[in-house]
Amino acid sequence: MRRLAALVCLLVPLLIAVPARAAATPIQVYGSWHCGNDACIWGAVRDVSEFDQKNHWLIDRGDGRPSVNVVVLSFVHPVKLLHKTTDAQTLDGVPRGMTADIVNYFKSRGIRVMLSIGGITYTDAWNAALAENAAQFGRNAAEVAQRLGVGIEIDYEENSGADLAGLQSFIDAYRAVLPYDATGANQAARLTIDLAAGDRWLIDIGRKATADWLRTTAPVLDYANAMVPARQPSASAAIANWQEHLDGKATYAPPIPPLAPAKFTGSLYIAEGNKVLPECTGFGASLQNTTGTFVQTAAPNGAGTSSGLLGYMFWAAERPSTRGVTTLPPNTCEGGVGGGATAYSIPIPMPALRQS
Template sequence: MRIRALLSAVLLLALEVFVTARPAAAATATPIQVYGAWHCSNDACTWATARSMSDFDANNHWLIDRGDGRPSVNLVILSFVNPLRLLNQTTDTGDLNGVPRGMTQDVVNYFTSHGIRVMLSIGGITYTDDWDTALATNGTQLGRNAAALAQQLGVGIEIDYEENSSPNLTGLQAFIDAYRAILPYDRTGANPAARLTIDLAAGDRWLIDLDRKATADWLRTDTPVLDYANAMVPSKQPSASAAEANWQEHLVGKSNYSPPIPPLAPAKFTGSFYIAEGSKVLPECTNFPQSLQNSTSGWAQTAAPAGAGTTPGMLGYMFWAAEKPSTRGVTTAPPNTCQGGVGAGATALSVPLPMPALRQS
C-alpha cells in the first residue's frame, strides 16, 4: 500500500508538472482594421495654401504606394480645421468659407481614388481656445457646418478638442447632436460623411472630463453615437510597455475617480505613435521590425475587454504625422518616406484596403 501510494503521488506530481508546463492557449487575435496617418500638409498643419498636386504627390507618394503599388494606410486625416472659422464661415488668405484653402477636393480625391478613407480634423491643441469660443457661441451651428463640409467633400470628421481643465461638454453635445441630426450613425461605414470620431488622451489621466463623457455616452457599443476614439500620442514617443499601459487605462477605466471613468470597449479606439518627432527619423516611419507598431501589435490585437465590449483587440493604429507637422524638424517627404515603417507594417499586419465595416462590439 505504501508503494502504491508513493507511485500515485509521483504520478500526480508528474501530471501537475505537465499541466503547468504546457503553453497557455494563444489569446484570440482580431485583425487590425484602422491604420491611418494624420496629415499636416507642408505648412505645419494649417493647410493655408492650395497645393500643386504634382508637388503633393512628390512629397506624399509613400501614402498611396508602400513600394508595390498598394497604399501604406487605409485612412488619412487632414489636420486641422479651425472650429471658430468654420462656425463663422471665414474667408481670408488661408481659409475659404471656414475651410483651409489647402483642403481641396483634389487632395481628397488623391487619397480616395486609391481606396484610402479621408477625414478632416477640427481643432488640435493650437485651436483649443477657438473650440471654447465656437461652442459657447453656437455649438449647434458648428455641428451643422461640419456636417455640410463633410457632405461637400465626401469625408468624415474628427473632433480634436483638447481642453483639459473645463471642456464645454454641453456645447460639444450640441455639436454632436446637430451633426447626427444630418448624418446619423452608420454602422456599415458606407457613407464617409457619417464617420464622426473623437480624440482622447493617450491614457485616462488627461482630458479627464472629456474622456469620461465620451466613454459613458458617445462610445458605447449598445447605443453608439461616435464611431470610435483615437488615443492620441503622449508628449513624446513612449516605450512599448508605456503605450500598452496607457491603452489599458482606457480598457479598464478609472473606478477610483469621482465620478469614475467607465471602461471603454477595445473595438472603440485606436492607439497612436509618432512617425516624425523633432529632428529624429523614427523606426515607426522607416524600420518596421524595430517599430512600436510591430512590438505592440500582439497586445493591440488581443487586448481583452475589461468591462465593456465583447471582442478582443483595439481597432488599430494612427500615426502623427505625415509631411510637415512642425515648422522645424524632420518631415516625411523624401528622403524620409515611411514606406519601410508604416508601409511595411501595412503588409505585415495585413491591413485591409479599403477599410472594412468596423467591429461594433
C-alpha cells in the same frame, strides 16, 4: 521502463497549465494624421503633382499598395468653420489646401479621408465656437463632410472646464444631418473623437465620451483615437496608456468607465523632433511591431465583447512643425508604416468596423 519514461515525457506537457490568450483580431484602422506643408495650417492650394512628390509613400508602400487606409487632414479652425470664413488661408470655413483634388488623391486609391477640427493650438477656438453656437457649428461640419465626402474628427483638447454641453450639442446637430452608420458606407457619417494617450489627461472629455458616445450598445461616435503622449513612449508605456482606457478609472470621482477595445485606436509618432524614427523607416524595430500582439489581442475589461484595439494612428505626415524631421523625401515611411501595412495585411479600403 524506457517506454514508460517516453509516455511520461509525452503526457507531462499536457498537464502543465498554459495561460489563455485571445486569438489575434485583424487590425482594421491604420492611418496617419496629415499636416500639409505648413505645420497643420493647410493654408494654400496644393498642386497635385507637387503633393504626390512629397507624399507618394502614403499611396504606395513600394509595391503599388497604399501604406494606410485612412488619412486625417489636420486642422480645421473651429471658429472659421462656424462663421464659414473666407480669408487668405480659408475658403468658406475650410483651409484652402483641403481641396476636393487632395481628398480624391487619397480616395481614388481606396484610402478613407477625414478632416480634423481643432488640435491643441485651436483649443480656445473650440471653446469660442461651442459657446457662440454649438449646433450651427455641428451643422456646418456635417455640410463640409457631405460636400467633400469625408469624415470628421473632433480634436478638442480642453483639459480643464471643457464645454461638454456645447460638445453634446455639436454632436447632436451633426448626427441630425448624418446619423450613425455602422456599415461605414456613408463616409461623411464617420465621426470620431481624440482622447488622451491614457485616462489622466482630458479627463472630463474622456469620461463623457466613454460613458455616453462610445458605448457599443448605443454608439454615437464611431471610435476614439488615443493620441500620442508628449514624446514617443516605450512599448511598455504605450501599452500601459492604452490599458488605462480598457480599465477605466474606478477611483476617480466621478469614475471613468472602461472603454471597449473595438472603440479606439492607439497612436504613435512617425516624426518627432530631430529623430528619424523606425516607426517611419523600419517596421522590424518599430513600436507598431513590438506592440502588435497587445493591439490585436487586448481583452475587454468591462466594456465590449471582442478583443483587440481597432488599430493604429500615426502622427504625422509631411510637416507637422516648422522645425525638425518631416516625412518628406528621403524620410518617407513606406518601410515603417508601409511595412506594417504588409505585416498586418491591412485591409484597403477600410472594412465595416467591429461594433462590439
